[in-house]
Structures are given as C-alpha cells and as structure tokens.
Amino acid sequence: MTAAPLGHDDPARGLAVARPDSDEKLPHYGVVGDNYTILLTGEETDGRYALIDMLIPPGGGPPPHRHDFEEMFHVLEGRIDITFRGQRHTLAAGETANVPARAPHFFRNNARVQARVLCMITPPGLDRYFAAWGMPLPTRTELPHLDDDESRRRLQTAVELGPQYRIENLETTE
Structure with missing residues (x-):
C-alpha cells in the first residue's frame, strides 16, 4: 500500500498550549x-476541532439536543450519565464516549459531586456558540449564578442561535 507523501510543515501555525488553572486569557462561560x-x-486548530474543559455541578448538564458535528466526552473527575438515543450510559473518571453527528443526546451529572469532563468537537463551532450566549465567568472554577429571568433569557438566545451553529434543541425526555 503506497501513500501520498506528507505535505510541507506550515510554519504559520504554532504550538497551542492551554493551561486551564493559570492562563488568565482562556475564556470561561456559564x-x-x-x-x-x-x-x-x-481558529487555533486550523478548523479541525475545539476542546472544552467542562465543570458540571450535581444536577448540571444540557437539555436534549442534536447537532451536525461529532462530540467526544472524556471524564477526568466524577461521573456523568449520557442519554444517547434514549438509552442512558454512565461514564466514570477515565472513561470516554463519542456521540456521532446528528444523534439525539444529552448528559447529566446525577452524582453528588462535581464532574470535570473534556469535550472535543469536530469540526469546531460549539466554542463560538457558547461565546455567543454563555455568561462570561472570571475563572475556570466559578459556577454561574443567574436568576430565573436571566437563565430563561440566555436559554432563549441559545435556542434562537442553534440553527446558525447546526444545533437542534429537542423536547425534554427526562
């Protein structure tokens, strides 16, 4: 089996390093x-993927949805329950799951302790979606505090922006 030779290195692209506990320039969103x-x-991966560090408190997680991109979850701490096409799967620290594009799903932290999850999205776009409607936070560990009106307003914005980012919000099933 012969393969085409590798292309040239692109010196315009540099090493991207993320230090979530010490880099004050990293954006954090509620x-x-x-x-x-x-x-x-x-932008930092030349359009190949985006990587998100998620802190999910007990009871946290998004409502049911689907989107036109792959989403991979790797649990660093705690555990989460992913409901994928109606079936619940529990992931503990060290475990990974990939959600195929367009498949209905959501996740929830049903444990009593906070979960920390790495989420990779390919192709990217979810990073820009969260920046468009999420609440800017000062640190990686601060959780958002929204009153009910502000929470509803932000969720309404998320629903309105969804189609622009290839995201479809679904009816709650749980």
Whole structure:
C-alpha cells in the first residue's frame, strides 16, 4: 500500500498550549449552570476541532439536543450519565464516549459531586456558540449564578442561535 507523501510543515501555525488553572486569557462561560472553559478554539486548530474543559455541578448538564458535528466526552473527575438515543450510559473518571453527528443526546451529572469532563468537537463551532450566549465567568472554577429571568433569557438566545451553529434543541425526555 503506497501513500501520498506528507505535505510541507506550515510554519504559520504554532504550538497551542492551554493551561486551564493559570492562563488568565482562556475564556470561561456559564452554560446551563455549568462552567465551560474553551481550551482550544477552532481558529487555533486550523478548523479541525475545539476542546472544552467542562465543570458540571450535581444536577448540571444540557437539555436534549442534536447537532451536525461529532462530540467526544472524556471524564477526568466524577461521573456523568449520557442519554444517547434514549438509552442512558454512565461514564466514570477515565472513561470516554463519542456521540456521532446528528444523534439525539444529552448528559447529566446525577452524582453528588462535581464532574470535570473534556469535550472535543469536530469540526469546531460549539466554542463560538457558547461565546455567543454563555455568561462570561472570571475563572475556570466559578459556577454561574443567574436568576430565573436571566437563565430563561440566555436559554432563549441559545435556542434562537442553534440553527446558525447546526444545533437542534429537542423536547425534554427526562
């Protein structure tokens, strides 16, 4: 089996390093009560993927949805329940799941302790979506505090922006 030779190195692209606990320039967003830190944007990966560090408090997680991109979850701490096409799967620390594009799903932290999850999206776009409607937060560990009106307003904005980012929000099934 012969393969085409590799192309040339692109010196215009540099090494992207993310230090979530010490880099003050990383953006942190309050999204559905969780704290999502954008570690690597689509711009930093030449449009290949985005990487998000998610802190999910007990009871946290997004409502049911689907989107036109792959989403991979790797649990660093705690555990989450992913409901994928109606079936619940529990992921504990060290475990990974990939959600195929267009498949209905959501996740929830049903444990009593906070979960920390890395989420990779390919192709990227979810990073820009969260920046468009999420609540800016000062640190990776601060969770958002929104009153009911502000929470509803931000979720309405998320629903309105969804089609622009290839995201479809679904009816709650739980």
